[in-house]
Amino acid sequence: MKSTLIILGSIFTLFSFLPLIRTPLWWIRVMDFPRLHVAIFLSIILVAYASLFGVHGPIEIAMLTIWALAILNEIRYIYNFTPLAKVEALRTEQEKPNSSFTMMMANVRMVNKKYQKFLDVVLKEDPDMLVMNEPNQAWHDNVCEELDKRYPYSIKKPLENTYGMLFWSKFKLHDSEIRFNVEDDIPSFYTVVELPDGKKFDLFTVHPQPPRLMLNTETREAELLLVAKESKKTAYPSVVAGDLNDVAWSNTTKLFKEVSGMIDPRVGRGFYNTYNAHIPVFRYPLDHVFYDPLFRLVSLRRLSKFGSDHFPMTITLNYEPKHEEKQVHPHADIEDKQEAEELIQEGLEKGEERNREKQEQTKS
Template sequence: MQTALIILGSTFTLFSFLPLISSPLWWIRIMDFPRLHVAVLLGIVLAAYVATYGVDGTGDTIMVLVWGIAILNELRYIINFTPFMKVEALRTEQPKPNNAFTLMISNVRMANKKYDKFLERVKEANPEMIIMNEPDQEWHDHVCKVLDEHYPYSIKKPLDNTYGMLFWSKNKIHDSEIRYLVEDGIPSFYMVVELPSGDKFCLFTVHPQPPRLMLNTETREAELLIVAKQAKKVPYPAVVAGDLNDVAWSKTTKLFKEISGLIDPRVGRGFYNTYNAHIPVFRYPLDHVFYDPAFRLVNLRRLDKFGSDHFPILITLNYEPQRELEQEHPRADLEDKHEANELIQEGLEKGEERNHEKQNGHAHQ
């Protein structure tokens, strides 16, 4: 029993410190996700060890101390997403926000066939805009007729590779583009959205590749940081939304915020975990909305599941540029900019390599 606890404690300690290595290797970056789980499990192991065997001698003291540091290391990442911390994104003070819009983000899961359940969530929420990640042609065909009736503006790119994307809007859109920033077959959308007041903002929708077995994260980092740089330079306030396949507390997300200058409404409020809807014990915030401080938060909530492995998330923002300076503005220093440029270059090279492999694969078929 003692040996088992020592092995478990050492393993969870390794999981805690492993992500400190700046590497895109999938088995390192995947450890960015379960910060809370590792902290809780290591805390249980530590408590069980001390309660059962005590702290006897220098070796035990050092071991227990290292375990405690590992727990604190995990907590320092996730503490910002609890009500114990100051909120980053301020709420509107207008009783009836008059320049607002509601956006629904949903990874529908391509294999999920509960189209009507999804449409029920849309009807209940009644958002001005909808972002769908992972739709294939079958998803497109089942929801298109209903949504086209209520949403006159749209951008559509259904794909059968789990990276399809669909967008609908009641608000007028301009200058819309389907972009392939790093890899062929992984689109992102860009558009200028016009509010009923005539005010405009730039919307980016993204869904980069996640870290998974034998698939490293160079292209994910590159895509997110390219969008971050673009969001900083656009002529109107920016909003970036979608399934980023990264957690809110990762180093990449922190760098994304610093490069883009966008804020996160979850800081000081909660995790708003969207994945995995099927496994309550293992859930992470993968679906994100970051926005310019010219907006104020009206509402943020997670919607009920509908068959996908992701919960939809719903956010309402009010455009209040006159109060922009009252909110925090993340800023990048020279070191951040240098790091971002290096990660972008590395990701673009990896993207070219993967594109070449796909082209060769099609040529041999």
């Protein structure tokens, strides 16, 4: 029993400190996700060891101290997403927000066939805009007729590789583009949304690849940071939404916020975990929306599941440019910008390599 606790404590301590290494290696980056779980498990192990065997001598003191530091290391990442932290995104002070919009985001899971159940959620919520990640042609064919009736504007790119994307809007869209920023078969959308009162904002929807077995994260980092840079240069305030395949507390997400200057409505409010809907114990916030501080938050909700391994989310924002300075938002310093450029270059090179590999596989 004692040896088992020591081994488990050492493993979870390694899980805590490994992500401090700045590397795109998948087996390290995947450790960004279970910060809360590692903290809980390691706390249980520490308490169990101290209760059962006590603390005798400098070696055990050092071991338990390291375990405690590993727990604190995990907590410092997730603390901002608890109600104990200061709220980053302020709520609107208008009783009746007069320049607001509601957006729903949903990773539908390509192999999920519960089309009508998904439509029932959409029709019940009746959002002004809908972002769908992972739709293939079957999803397009099963929801398009109903959604086209309700949404006059859309951007569509269904794919069979789990990276398809569909977008519908009640509001006018301008300069819409389907972009392939890093990899030839992973799209992102860009459009300018015109609200009913004539105000406009830029919308970027993204769904980069996650870290998984033998797949590192260079292209994910490049995709997100390219969007961060682009959003900073546009003429209108920006919103970025979608399944980012990254957790809210990762260094990549932090760098994205610093480069873009956007804020996260979950800070100070909660995790709003969206994945995995099928496994209650292991859930992480993978579906995100970040936005310019010119907007104020009206509401943020996680919706009921509909068969996908992701929960859908809905957010309502109000355009309030007069109070921008009241919302403290991140800024990038020279080192942040340099790091972002290096990650973008590394990701673009890896993207070109993967594109060549896919082309060769297609030819063969």
